[in-house]
Amino acid sequence: MDGAFYDNLASQPTADDVAAGALTIDLGALRQNYLVLKAHLPQTNIAAVVKADAYGLGMAQVAPSLFDAGCRDFFVAQLGEALALRWLLPKTARIFALNGLQPGTELSCASAEIIPVLNSLDQAKRWSTVAQELGAKLPAALQFDTGMARLGLSESETEQLIGNPSLLDDVDVLFLLSHLASADEPENGQNSYQVRAVQNLALRFPGLGVCLANSAGIFLDLGHKDIMARPGLALYGGAPITDSPNPMRPVVRLDVGVIQTRDVPAGTRVGYGGSYVTGKSTSIATIAAGYADGLPHQLSNRGAVFFDDTRLPIVGRVSMDTITIDVSALPPGTLQPGSMVEIIGPHQTLEDVAANAGTISYEILTRLGRRYRRHYC
Ligand SMILES: *Cc1c(COP(=O)(O)O)cnc(C)c1O
DSSP: OTTOSOSOGGGOOOHHHHOSEEEEEOHHHHHHHHHHHHHHSTTSEEOEEOHHHHHTTOHHHHHHHHHHTTOOEEEESSHHHHHHHHTTSOTTOEEEETTOOOTTOHHHHHHTTOEEEEOSHHHHHHHHHHHHHHTSOEEEEEEBOSSSSSSSBOHHHHHHHHHOGGGGTTEEEEEEEOOOSSTTSTTOTHHHHHHHHHHHHHHHSTTOOEEOOOHHHHTSOOSSOOSEEOOSGGGGTOOSSTTSOOOSOOOEEEEEEEEEEEEEOTTOEESGGGOEEOSSOEEEEEESOOGGGTOOGGGTTTOEEEETTEEEEBOSOOOSSOEEEEOTTSOTTOSOTTOEEEEEBTTBOHHHHHHHHTSOHHHHHHTOOSSSEEEEO
């Protein structure tokens, strides 16, 4: 009794029950997208990148759904993500950690049967050492830096390894891996440069296949053959190639509820700093999402939402929990408290929102907030 607010826990309302925003994630479209990528590269094993909670869409729902669609290879960035994923998938799934091996995590990685992407000779040596201790060869992928200066063996490390291949005696190298820096720009010369670099590497490590393409890489005609591709964004409906028609089905829809509407005269300041001043009498609606819900502050006075086919511009600054929109284009009274407006959906793509915010679709996706009711269909 004492301290218990609710007598009947079963009837306790949840935050989801009362959420003012609805994030719909279409797992059917996700699986379709997986099959579209597979059909595009029928000779290639298509893995799935589910790092950062499956780009914000929920790894716990996304990864098993992709497994059902036939995916058996999954990439995350960090070992912690890999350990969480291990519980979500059948044993037959292979899980790769792109960031490789942080010092001190080698045994955890091995005991959970996570496959590290080895990014340096130091990582390779530490993985070998654990393998020797465990008395068994351990699997790994081997990443080479071919043009990002980010992760992977440098040219000099590559030469050292070729000169001393016994460094990998205790490692079962499954394939070679590298990452394209400019794959979303098909005309960028860096693509063919990196492909040549990878082809040369493949000659130096006979018998090992290559895993190069991300989402955009799958749609480039690179003139090489991956044994595995590792898309993320395209699975989630993002456009793989900048400024090209998007062959993927949308996976995400975001609608947010109206809290309040008001009619204000010309000369009214709207929002923090009065950054917008009405030029005529204007109907303003305040909706229940802001930058804390992943809608960037940069959308202030730039972005828009939709009600049916009507574009409703964002006026004033995006607040933490609310956004003000000009709804004067709608017949008076159309929007009521509780009416839903579209932020991402058939009228406005992820890419549109990203462009208005001056960022990339990846950032919009991965920052989608935790206060929306999430509906998986
Ligand atoms: C995130 C990531 C991917 C997936 O890239 P998309 O552009 O989302 O398809 C593939 N490889 C590496 C190394 C990554 O970091």
